[in-house]
Amino acid sequence: xxxxxxxxxxxxxxxxxxxxxxxxxxxxxxxxxxxxxxxxxxxxxxxxxxxxxxxxxxxxxxxxxxxxxxxxxxxxxxxxxxxxxxxxxxxxxxxxxxxxxxxxxxxxxxxxxxxxxxxxxxxxxxxxxxxxxxxxxxxxxxxxxxxxxxxxxxxxxxxxxxxxxxxxxxxxxxxxxxxxxxxxxxxxxxxxxxxxxxxxxxxxxxxxxxxxxxxxxxxxxxxxxxxxxxxxxxxxxxxxxxxxxxxxxxxxxxxxxxxxxxxxxxxxxxxxxxxxxxxxx
Amino acid sequence: xxxxxxxxxxxxxxxxxxxxxxxxxxxxxxxxxxxxxxxxxxxxxxxxxxxxxxxxxxxxxxxxxxxxxxxxxxxxxxxxxxxxxxxxxxxxxxxxxxxxxxxxxxxxxxxxxxxxxxxxxxxxxxxxxxxxxxxxxxxxxxxxxxxxxxxxxxxxxxxxxxxxxxxxxxxxxxxxxxxxxxxxxxxxxxxxxxxxxxxxxxxxxxxxxxxxxxxxxxxxxxxxxxxxxxxxxxxxxxxxxxxxxxxxxxxxxxxxxxxxxxxxxxxxxxxxxxxxxxxxxxxxxxxxxxxxxxxxxxxxxxxxxxxxxxxxxxxxxxxxxxxxxxxxxxxxxxxx
Numbered sequence: 001x002x003x004x005x006x007x008x009x010x011x012x013x014x015x016x017x018x019x020x021x022x023x024x025x026x027x028x029x030x031x032x033x034x035x036x037x038x039x040x041x042x043x044x045x046x047x048x049x050x051x052x053x054x055x056x057x058x059x060x061x062x063x064x065x066x067x068x069x070x071x072x073x074x075x076x077x078x079x080x081x082x083x084x085x086x087x088x089x090x091x092x093x094x095x096x097x098x099x100x101x102x103x104x105x106x107x108x109x110x111x112x113x114x115x116x117x118x119x120x121x122x123x124x125x126x127x128x129x130x131x132x133x134x135x136x137x138x139x140x141x142x143x144x145x146x147x148x149x150x151x152x153x154x155x156x157x158x159x160x161x162x163x164x165x166x167x168x169x170x171x172x173x174x175x176x177x178x179x180x181x182x183x184x185x186x187x188x189x190x191x192x193x194x195x196x197x198x199x200x201x202x203x204x205x206x207x208x209x210x211x212x213x214x215x216x217x218x219x220x221x222x223x224x225x226x227x228x229x230x231x232x233x234x235x236x237x238x239x240x241x242x243x244x245x246x247x248x249x250x251x252x253x254x255x256x257x258x259x260x261x262x263x264x265x266x267x268x269x270x271x272x273x274x275x276x277x278x279x280x281x
Numbered sequence: 282x283x284x285x286x287x288x289x290x291x292x293x294x295x296x297x298x299x300x301x302x303x304x305x306x307x308x309x310x311x312x313x314x315x316x317x318x319x320x321x322x323x324x325x326x327x328x329x330x331x332x333x334x335x336x337x338x339x340x341x342x343x344x345x346x347x348x349x350x351x352x353x354x355x356x357x358x359x360x361x362x363x364x365x366x367x368x369x370x371x372x373x374x375x376x377x378x379x380x381x382x383x384x385x386x387x388x389x390x391x392x393x394x395x396x397x398x399x400x401x402x403x404x405x406x407x408x409x410x411x412x413x414x415x416x417x418x419x420x421x422x423x424x425x426x427x428x429x430x431x432x433x434x435x436x437x438x439x440x441x442x443x444x445x446x447x448x449x450x451x452x453x454x455x456x457x458x459x460x461x462x463x464x465x466x467x468x469x470x471x472x473x474x475x476x477x478x479x480x481x482x483x484x485x486x487x488x489x490x491x492x493x494x495x496x497x498x499x500x501x502x503x504x505x506x507x508x509x510x511x512x513x514x515x516x517x518x519x520x521x522x523x524x525x526x527x528x529x530x531x532x533x534x535x536x537x538x539x540x541x542x543x544x545x546x547x548x549x550x551x552x553x554x555x556x557x558x559x560x561x562x563x564x565x566x567x568x569x570x571x572x573x574x575x576x577x578x579x580x581x582x583x584x585x586x587x588x589x590x591x592x593x594x595x596x597x598x599x600x601x602x603x604x605x606x607x608x609x610x611x612x613x614x615x616x617x
Contacts, residue, residue: 114322117322118326118329120602121323121553121595122326123556123560123594123598124557126557126590126591130333210449211447214449214452215451218561219561231449231451238455241458241463242463249455252456255449259447259448260444260448262447263444263446263447264444
């Protein structure tokens, strides 16, 4: 703990509140990542009757092939969350670099602005269908590539709008006048002043990535049937929801909880001043 | 907008004060510029989609091929469909036919206009109803929260909108299905269609509309609340408050008008999410809309059908964005 936090008790309360809001997302992520280690059954072996009631070998009942819902649940989350984390990291990193360059080179900035205008006209689900099917064997990787490509235009806009006032500061002008190169200006002079924006952007991109990747799973664009993806479980088992409601209720609740808790965490991490700019989708 | 355009627009605003006919002309010019910009953006998007489909492995001729067909047969069909012509030539033909309402012919030889004529109105009905519900409930919730800043209602609405805005539509759908259909039996779980391809009963629209509207309401309620909070700090709103006007009147007559541009932009960005979400929700509820057409045509590499769907959704989104532009122009024009 830093000295100023000890000296002044006031900043502690918001920090505790941030922790309370970040904890559920963190806990759920860790649980889902550790899930495969806790599963009592392998993900693809039938252990009970199709759509069996909870009980016996399957605490949450069976799915359409009689496989254990609980085990499939525990297997299904890690790749969704891992994929979403990867997408959020890539989008944030690329957008941060592009955004910093965009404010220093107006031509590039205008080009990226037009790209974002264009991306608004293509709903993410349509774009994802196009890109994921462009690469039939791509599976989860194709979805990740699509999610990164679709996420970048908005993210660049957010970084560029936060970087614009920084780029107009005197120390940037001084550095430009002393002949510093473009990459040095972008990464060493501008970027360190955007930490709060970049952190908030990462959180929001994680939320968006959970949305896009689970949507792709539901449309059967990414992971293919033997896999135990939460969104895919809902799609596969929707017909048997009346026989064993748990088989769609539990993965649905898991995705819902993940989306909500990650969003609460991103919201708590966002700087209050930059919030309106950062939430722009 | 380029600098020259901005300068021209500013010059036009100065002249607005001069005379009424001039004002009408400058408004028309402004609308024409905005329309042209949207049209250019839409055609660039369509060109990108055409090129993207062209880059996919396989084309419509091989996707429609039957088992045991010789390469010569596939080549013959490729020629029949005109796929051996250069991409730009096909794109040019398609774009020039577009203004006449002709969306081309699908790989199976059907007219794309016929293919989309039944599902498109269904999807627009679904999306439109969800849009109306979203806007109404977001405005009501946002104003309610803004009327008592920091109060329990404000905090509750803030939390509820943060929670709902991140939910994928299909998760909301599953919850609604279990709650309203499987456990209570109040609403039908799947959509039946009449002979002309429209939903048989309006009750079949309730759950898809709710599933689309709930996340977008969360998103828009936050924007309404934020825009009203920004307006509450504006001098004329503070003045109205200090004059002792009732809080309700200050909120609706003084704060809300200035908040319209932000609200309109927020609602416009929801359009794409609503149309995209509709594709997913249609799958779950078996609703006869664009989602079904799209899923089949993407698998078939059917460029004209995909381009037709993207053109339709893009045109709808463009129109809503245009509406948002006009709201912004009007609000800013009224109060310079």
